[in-house]
Amino acid sequence: MITLSIIKADTGGFVGHSAVHPDMLAEARREMTRAIEAGLLVDGHVASCGDDISLIMTHTYGPDADLIHSFAWDTFQNTAHVAKDLGLYGAGQDLLSDAFSGNLRGMGPGYAELDFEERPSEPVVCFLADKTGPGAWNLPLYKMFADPFNTAGLVIDQKMHAGFVFEVHDLQAGKRILFDCPAELYEMLMYIGAPSRYVVHRVRSKTLDETAVATSTQRLSLMAGEYVGKDDPVMIVRCQSGLPAVGEVLEPFTLAYGVAGCLRGSHHAPLMPVASGHAHPSRFDGPPRVVALGFQIHDGKLIGPRDLFADPAFDKAREQANEVMDYLRRHGPFEPHRLPLDELEYTTMTLLTERLADRWTPMSTEVATPAGTGGRG
Ligand code: 13P
Ligand code: 13P
Ligand code: MG
Ligand code: MG
Ligand code: MG
Incomplete structure (x- = not known):
């Protein structure tokens, strides 16, 4: 069985919300290479769309795996630091929590994962x-x-x-x-x-x-x-x-x-x-x-x-x-x-x-003329 995981997050936009800065992608690629060399991942590819980084990864741990999700979380923390150092917009935007606890559910990053017997x-x-x-x-x-x-x-x-x-x-x-x-x-x-x-x-x-x-x-x-x-x-x-x-x-x-x-x-x-x-x-x-x-x-x-x-x-x-x-x-x-x-x-x-709660009156009542605007006397 092989698992294909895409885990993604917006950890800062360049400029505004339009793209990911090249230094952030370089940081993610360094982490990805390390994880492949360490044997955590079978393979990996870093991609982006707009201001979101996607980690596309193959591995043998199955969906929702602690090791894979924590690797993605740590990588996104690092790219968020790069974004902070450069003053990029919304640095760490999708990292909603301060601490990782097992998997990414409810923490901000999105993920799609499939495990299958390779044809x-x-x-x-x-x-x-x-x-x-x-x-x-x-x-x-x-x-x-x-x-x-x-x-x-x-x-x-x-x-x-x-x-x-x-x-x-x-x-x-x-x-x-x-x-x-x-x-x-x-x-x-x-x-x-x-x-x-x-x-x-x-x-x-x-x-x-x-x-x-x-x-x-x-x-x-x-x-x-x-x-x-x-x-x-x-x-x-x-x-x-x-x-x-x-x-x-x-x-x-x-x-x-x-x-x-x-x-x-x-x-x-x-x-x-x-x-x-x-x-x-x-x-x-x-x-x-x-x-x-x-x-x-x-x-x-x-x-x-x-x-x-x-x-x-x-x-x-x-x-x-x-x-x-x-x-x-x-x-x-x-x-x-x-x-x-x-x-x-x-x-x-x-x-x-x-703010306007008091200004709304039933439609049947006469409309009060705003003070100072005269009216059609
Ligand atoms: P993102 O979710 O891509 O950061 O977009 C936010 C936004 O408000 C764009 O105008
Ligand atoms: P090819 O003959 O180019 O392999 O195309 C086969 C096919 O089914 C394309 O949808
Ligand atoms: Mg977004
Ligand atoms: Mg954004
Ligand atoms: Mg986005």
């Missing part, structure tokens, strides 16, 4: 997003594993006919449910179409009895109780041989679909698929970005990455993202650009409600 050829795609939340993977996962207009294999590959089981989490209630698809597609869509609350966490092939997908599902605001940045989720998708082909896994991103996030985590905006070199959201801290790093895993080694959105075939999606961004920006502080009140990351409305 003779094991192609995987690691998706990293910035300026959005974990529900951002719902729509593409539905298309990859349940929509035959996206995934030809659902029709022409015998091993996909039985379908896939989706594990969906209710982030508010802290509960999960399994949907057996295609039989329960419509029921599932009722939930995952509301991605601020319901999030696909895993997808499993019924024929292969193999888990194909793992996503990071934490909501920072639910942990911290206040806005400390967007979650910026990651996802692992295994491909081919009874699972969607790499091309089928990438195809959903030809639509610059709408997600919640962008500036101050408080706006709807299109998700733009980009090459790693363009994963630096600057305009209105957006549009939200996604990169796709392809690896062949062989004897636990990460052969890669291939920068899969570095393909002119995604130019149209990028153009579409820019058009949609122009359209939404013109709404300024109005919905549907600004998030609805119950999803808004800032607490302004609570404070305003207190």
